[in-house]
Amino acid sequence: MNVKLRVLSAGVLFFLGQNTFAQRSQKDTINKETQIEEVVMVGYVKKSVSSLTGSMTALKSADIDTPSAISVDQALQGKVPGVVVNTTSGTPGSFQDIRIRGVGSFTASNSPLFVIDGVPMVNGNTTADNASASPSLSTLSALASINNDDIESIVVLKDASSTAIYGARGSNGVIVITTKRGAKGKTRFNLDTSVGFQNEAYNKLKMLSGAQRLSLLKDGIANQFNQTQDEAMQTIIDNDLGGYSLWDGKEYGWQDLLTKKNAGLYSVNLNASGGDAKSTFYASLGYNKTESTSIANPFERITGLFSYKRDLTDKVSFESSFTGSWLKQNPILEAGSFFGNPYLTRVLISPWVRPYNADGSYNIDEFSDMTSIANTLYTQANNVIWQKQMRALINNKVDYKIIKNLTFTSRLNVDFLFNDYKAYYNRYHGDAKDANGSSERRMSQNFNLVTINQLNYIVKFDKHRIDASAFFEYQKNQQDVLSGYGENIPADGLTNIDNTSANYSTGSNYEDWKNTSYFGTLNYSYNNKYILDATIRREGSSRFASGNRFGTFWSIGGAWNLHKENFMPDVVNELKLRGSYGITGNSGVGLNRYQATLAYDIAYGQNGAAYANNFGNPNLTWEKSKTYDLGLDFAFFDSRLSGSIEYYNRYTYDLLQSVPLSRTTSFTSQAQNLGAMRNQGIEASLKFDVIRSNSFNWNIFGSIATVNNRIEKLATGGDGLPIDVYAGSVYRKAEIGLPFMSWYMPTWAGVNTQTGAPEWYLNGVDGERTSNYNAAKRVFQGTAIPKYTGGFGTGLSYKNIFLNANFYYAGGHKIYEQYAQFYMRTNSFTLASYNGSEDLLNAWQKPGDVTDVPVLSYSQNDNFHATSSRHLYDGSFIRLKDITLGYNLPKDFIKNIGIDGLSLTVRGTNLWTYVFDKGLKLDPEVSAAGYTTLTTPPVKSIIFGVNVQF
Structure with a gap:
């Protein structure tokens, strides 16, 4: 087939892909056991599965094939036991909170370290760097x-044996990403x-319709002033409550107006290797x-992405x-009580407003005249808000085989991340x-440099194998931010700061940090049965004082590896007992804490001025974790039944806390390493190939952590x-013996x-009840x-034909429904100023009514909306994460x-x-908080696609 015909075929199939709504298949759905032992990348080094002593989970490209x-x-x-991904926002490109084996810190980072192609990376929410004036904009993940x-595999490292090689960054787990590389042979597309x-x-x-809101408003007035329904209606008219005179009697579905149904998704990826x-x-x-x-x-x-590998000589x-x-993201103001938040708007806006x-x-x-909320349809059409991100990630590696068993490897990585944020707000409305x-306008650039030098020695004699490595790593990170702001724009069509003429402000800042590390690893095996693995790392960080x-x-x-023992029966294909301990x-x-x-x-008198803003603590040091892990991996009956079970215990100490200071210091608190926390649990996974044959295969699998x-x-x-x-919080309390992130609030007893x-x-548990909210005792109500x-x-x-389904x-x-404080009020706040939930239709009407919504009264404050277990729900849920139906066309065709x-x-x-608590109306996938x-x-999607190989 000549080149021209190949290109023509590819173009036809590209067009076919768009018209048949197709997307690539998941290859090798049923993986068969091979005789070649699997090798995985566990950070800086590759290891065979049999030589692993730590807890890790490896995912291939097909496992993360989720176009949405x-x-x-x-x-x-749902792919890795012990890994929880908390959805902070469903806005495309948003940052996700990831927790591996629970929460390990009160105030420091709980996010895992990401390593791409063997190099530690800086990843996080880049919106925090860009949008100083709007901190609750949609997040933007650097991983986006x-x-x-382009990802070949992902390995999640969870225990000390796997993560100690990363020293001061491994406490929260490590996620190792390996991108795709070429393969010898003809060029394939x-x-x-x-x-x-x-x-x-x-x-x-669901929110109240215009007619429902009017009906409840009449109830609230009638109850407050002891009026009839007709009298209450007249009160509404006479006082023009809620801007009633401007309502034309029509229903306006703001929830539908501010929601894009069947939002489109399209992607195309072309790669070549050879x-x-x-x-x-x-x-x-x-x-x-x-x-x-x-x-x-x-x-x-x-x-x-372009990667190239070349054997320069026999040794190099x-x-x-x-x-x-x-990338370009058009963020919205969300995750806060802002009237510019379209999700707040569609809930609270008056249904009478056209x-x-x-x-x-x-x-x-x-x-x-009717509401303090702006017309979000207008502001979205006339404001300009976007953030752009450009990233250049360069990896270079040289391997030099000094002698037969000794290799020197040098890596140099440069990661440049540029973020650009613009926000123009129109002069007419909003x-x-x-x-x-x-x-x-706000621009930030982050420059991350990492160099790693490694000396690796591998020797085999008799039944012994020793794999030893020594490393030196240096990492430097620099960030610059430049911003400007202005007001009073003279004409339409002008959106830049240069066109403003009042309240100018500018800002710039710079910060940097460095890490230097010396570390080594040793892996010893005898006859591939008995494995010993050791790591030690000495690491320095500029985040701490010179003495610490x-x-x-x-x-x-x-x-x-018990399955390699002679006494094991043939039905045992794998049986490995492993354990680890480390810090x-x-x-x-x-920075600079x-x-x-x-x-x-x-400024003071139009002159620059200084003030003390941090008391400091030269004794500040690392938060540390002692972790031990015990696991068993198994596979039986020609690996038809396989899985693992393990127990872990992580004790984290020297946790940072803000400790009160005497006011004579002019400061209220100081950060000190004094707290401690423990996470322990069990992780288990099981897979069973129910049917194996040349034409039909069926497997089932499951995991729990x-x-x-x-x-x-x-x-x-x-x-x-x-x-x-959590001192001062109405939601939480930290107490020794209880879980971190514990809910602590009054207990709801119902409606009289x-x-x-x-x-x-009254006592926070049972017995005597009170309608005085402030008299009710706060008690432990579970954990987030x-x-x-x-x-x-x-x-x-x-x-x-293949079919795959995955549940989580x-x-x-x-889970606490925080915004119930707005739409579950029983007074004019929801009935006249804004809007309320349809749950208010269940409000108490007369003696003997049994309900969980109190009586409506126009001007009362009964604290029904205040923090209590009434708005706290069981967060348990099951979700069908992915289901895929595919067809591989016959090779002859x-x-x-x-x-x-x-x-x-x-x-x-x-x-x-499926949400177990029917009272929970919003999505159960919430942030880590x-x-x-x-x-x-989060979104549900249906995606069609085609994958072509030529």
Whole structure:
């Protein structure tokens, strides 16, 4: 087949892919046991599975083949026992909270370390760097710049034996990402296209219609002033309550108006790989366009990857890769009580307000007469808000084989991340109306340099094998931020700061940090039966004072491959007992916290001025974790039945806490290493190949992970009592012996059947009730940390057809519906000023009524909406994460059109969700904090695609 015909065929199939809504298939759905032992990348080194002593889970590219997941962290949920992915927002490209084996710190980072191609990376929410004026904008993940289609494998490291090699960054677990590389042979091309649509996965919250709101408003007035319904209606008319005179009697479905149904999703990825006897290459180009289920503009991303490997001589090989990406996200103001938040708007906006005028233009003139919320349809159409991210990731590696068993490896990595944020607010309506329009621009650049030098020695004699490595690593990170702001824009069409003329402000800042490490690893095996693994790392960080800058972290692990013993029966294919113990650290503390510092961001008499802003603590040091792990891996009956079970116990100490200081110091608190916390639990997974044959295969699998979290130690205050980390919070309390992130609030007792008043238990448990909210005792109400999580599913294939389904579940935790404080009020706040939930239709009416919504009264404050267990729900749920139906076209057919493979698939994501607590109306996948928030919820999607290989 000539080149021209190949290109023509590829173009035809590309067009076919868009018109048949196709997306690539999951290859090798039923994996068969091979005779070649699997090798996995566990950070800096590769290891065979039999030589592993630590807890790790390896995922291949097919396992994370989730086109609706913009960033790879979204594809991990339910795939790895002990890993919880908390959805902070469903806005495309948003940052996700990831927790591995629970929460290990009060105030420092709880996020895992990401390692890409052997190099530790800096990843997180880049919006925090860009949007100083709008801290609750949609988050933007640095991982969103990585194309999932370019990822070859992911390995999640969980215990000390696996993570101690990363020293002060391994305490929260490590996620190792390996990108694709070329293979020797002729050049092969792979084309993926996918088209689909998505909607909100789960949202049962319904708001009052205009007629319902009027009916309840009359009830509230009648109850307050002892009036009849007709008298109450007249009161509404006479006082024009809620802007009633402007209501035309029509129903306006703001929830539908501010939600994009069937939001589109489209992606295309093309890659090529090949090589000869001395060199290989891999090149890819990808494009993604994903619409949000809010009314924001779509997310767009362009990515490219080129990697090249060459054997320069018999002893020297060189490898280099370059990843470049550009993306644009159109964020919305969310995760906060802002009237510019479209998800808050669609809940709280008065249903009497019409969105458009009679001529079809946006209604903005009457909005201020009926509500303090702006017409979000107008502001979304006339404001300009976007953030762009450009990333260049360069990896270079040289291997020099000094002698037969001794190799020197040098890596140099440069990661450059540039973020650009712009926000223009129009001068007619919305947040900047009083300022006659405003414009903000903020740019940040992050430069991350990592060099790693490694000396590796491998020797084998008799039945012994020794693999030893020594490393030196240096990491330097620099970040610059430049911002500007202005108000008073003179004319339409002008959106830049240069066009403003009032209230100018500018800002810039710079910060940097460095890490230096010396470490070594030793892996010894005897006859591949008995394994000993040891790691030691000496690491220094500029985040701490010179006297506490260096820390030592280490681990030791062992494994016994029992299946290699002669006494084991043939039905045992794998039986490995493993255990490990070690100390890792957490350096995720704020920069310069150890220093006594001055700030210069104020003026005095139009002159620069300084003030002390941090007391400092030169004794500040690493948070540390002692972790031990015991596990058993097994496979029986020709590996038809396989799985693992393990127990872990992680004790984290020297946790940072803010300790009160004497006011004579001019400061209220100081950060000190005084707290401790423990996480322990069991993780288990099981897979069974029910049917194996040449034409039909069926397997089932499942996993479960438990977390028992407990606060072991808290700093002591001047009164001799433990210091509450959540001091002042109406939601939580930290107490020794209880889980971290514990809910602590009054206990709801119901509605008084005779008076309709809300009631809470006086002692916080049972017995006597009170309608005086402030008299009710606050008590422990559970934790936001799921006590168990896991996944299960099945895979089937018949000849060229395959079907895979994956479920995810979580439970044992509580979720608080934080915004019930707004839409569950029983007075004018919801009935006249804003809007309320349909649950208010169940309000108490007369003596004898049994309900959980108190009597409505126009001007009362009964504290029904205040923090209590009434708005706390069981967070347990089950979700169908992925279901894929695919068809691989027969090889005889595809050869006739000159290609090597063609697969068609249809995939569903989050199509079904079962929530155990029917009172929970919003999506159960919430942030790690445990609150439901009015943010873009997770999405359910249906995606069609085609994969072509030629």
